[in-house]
Amino acid sequence: MSSKKRPVNTICVHAGNLEDEKYGGATSPIYTSTAYDYRSEGTNLYPRYFNTPNQVALGQKIAELENCEAGLIFGSGMAAISAVFMAFLKTGDHIILQRAIYGGTSHFVDAEFSNLGIEYSFVEQINSESLKDHLKENTKMIYIETPSNPLLEVVDMTVVSAFAKANSLISVIDNTFASPINQNPADFGIDIIIHSATKYLGGHSDICAGTVSSSQKHMDQIWKTAKNYGGSLSDQTVWLLERSIKTLGLRVKRQTRNAKKLARFLEKHPSIKKVNYPGLKSHPDYKIAKAQMHGYGGMMSFEFKESINHNRFLEELQIVKVALSLAGVESTILAPTETSHSLLTPQQRKDQGITDQLLRFSVGIEEVSSLIEDIERAMEKSRKIAK
Numbered sequence: 048m049s050s051k052k053r054p055v056n057t058i059c060v061h062a063g064n065l066e067d068e069k070y071g072g073a074t075s076p077i078y079t080s081t082a083y084d085y086r087s088e089g090t091n092l093y094p095r096y097f098n099t100p101n102q103v104a105l106g107q108k109i110a111e112l113e114n115c116e117a118g119l120i121f122g123s124g125m126a127a128i129s130a131v132f133m134a135f136l137k138t139g140d141h142i143i144l145q146r147a148i149y150g151g152t153s154h155f156v157d158a159e160f161s162n163l164g165i166e167y168s169f170v171e172q173i174n175s176e177s178l179k180d181h182l183k184e185n186t187k188m189i190y191i192e193t194p195s196n197p198l199l200e201v202v203d204m205t206v207v208s209a210f211a212k213a214n215s216l217i218s219v220i221d222n223t224f225a226s227p228i229n230q231n232p233a234d235f236g237i238d239i240i241i242h243s244a245t246k247y248l249g250g251h252s253d254i255c256a257g258t259v260s261s262s263q264k265h266m267d268q269i270w271k272t273a274k275n276y277g278g279s280l281s282d283q284t285v286w287l288l289e290r291s292i293k294t295l296g297l298r299v300k301r302q303t304r305n306a307k308k309l310a311r312f313l314e315k316h317p318s319i320k321k322v323n324y325p326g327l328k329s330h331p332d333y334k335i336a337k338a339q340m341h342g343y344g345g346m347m348s349f350e351f352k353e354s355i356n357h358n359r360f361l362e363e364l365q366i367v368k369v370a371l372s373l374a375g376v377e378s379t380i381l382a383p384t385e386t387s388h389s390l391l392t393p394q395q396r397k398d399q400g401i402t403d404q405l406l407r408f409s410v411g412i413e414e415v416s417s418l419i420e421d422i423e424r425a426m427e428k429s430r431k432i433a434k
């Protein structure tokens with residue numbers, strides 16, 4: 048794709064908006080109709096066909112943000128992910144997936160693919176050797192998520208796209224954690240880019256949505272499947288998502304800056320055993336992250352030393368909210384062993400490096416000094432008394 052991209056905040060504010068031709072208003076009008084005159088020009092408009100004015104306009108904004116030709120808006124991240132799988136995989140096909148992907152995605156694969164006769168291989172470490180080891184004659188797709196949840200592992204997108212091209216596979220990425228502000232996989236040759244727009248794109252913990260960006264050719268095929276599954280987003284929410292994305296650049300840059308400061312603070316703290324943040328030089332994938340990300344994002348995880356009672360720590364927090372999900376303007380924190388990764392066996396968690404002491408932190412836009420104060424105070428209060 049062309050790398051001539053408009054500045055990102057200009058895209059966020061202006062790309063793909065609808066003109067208010069009647070009154071000259073500054074924002075896109077909302078078209079809520081589910082019934083349109085079928086004699087008008089062009090294709091029939093219908094919300095489940097992903098082609099109402101608001102759906103199409105927001106698709107263009109997403110496409111431009113990801114430097115792609117086409118964009119489609121879905122009712123959730125999982126609606127987007129499942130539509131992409133179903134558009135390209137059929138009985139007898141094989142897919143290679145990164146092991147550390149979103150729990151909902153791996154559950155979809157485990158629950159649905161066997162019924163459909165689709166073979167799959169989860170791969171622990173994605174690199175050219177492991178990909179070669181898992182390639183089969185019937186492999187059609189490779190699916191990655193970088194940075195990953197909750198350990199923020201980074202996969203080299205150039206390796207993945209080169210391997211996909213050499214073997215005629217479709218490469219797909221879940222780009223949710225980085226957001227289009229910090230990472231544009233199309234620039235590295237990845238074919239299809241998915242977001243759970245419930246996260247950074249929505250950004251206020253009040254919208255459930257998903258997006259897909261790709262070439263027009265791939266999108267034509269995704270659309271044909273997507274309209275059958277019916278996972279489109281209502282125009283009211285499409286409009287709200289458009290409004291949220293206007294501040295995406297501002298929010299994510301601030302979250303990224305806060306996260307970097309927090310990661311440095313935590314890394315130096317005597318009660319912290321380990322911080323997982325791709326922007327730290329101590330992170331094993333720091334060099335890859337530096338080469339492919341514009342910024343290192345607002346997500347991190349860390350482990351306390353045994354001297355801190357992490358349950359007590361969570362109770363003592365006053366500003367940082369204990370909550371599922373991520374990427375809102377407010378900082379949130381969770382324990383993966385009790386939430387996103389609770390269905391894994393203790394051994395599986397241990398193999399993946401997910402300990403009971405690990406906490407995943409989604410950094411918000413608050414003043415970073417308030418966050419540090421909150422964390423320090425909660426740590427002090429949750430120190431175990433030495434026996």
Ligand SMILES: *Cc1c(COP(=O)(O)O)cnc(C)c1O
Binds near residue numbers: 123151256
């Ligand atoms: C939340 C999430 C999803 C699923 O999105 P929904 O909007 O909940 O369907 C997919 N991938 C990642 C990385 C996520 O965080």
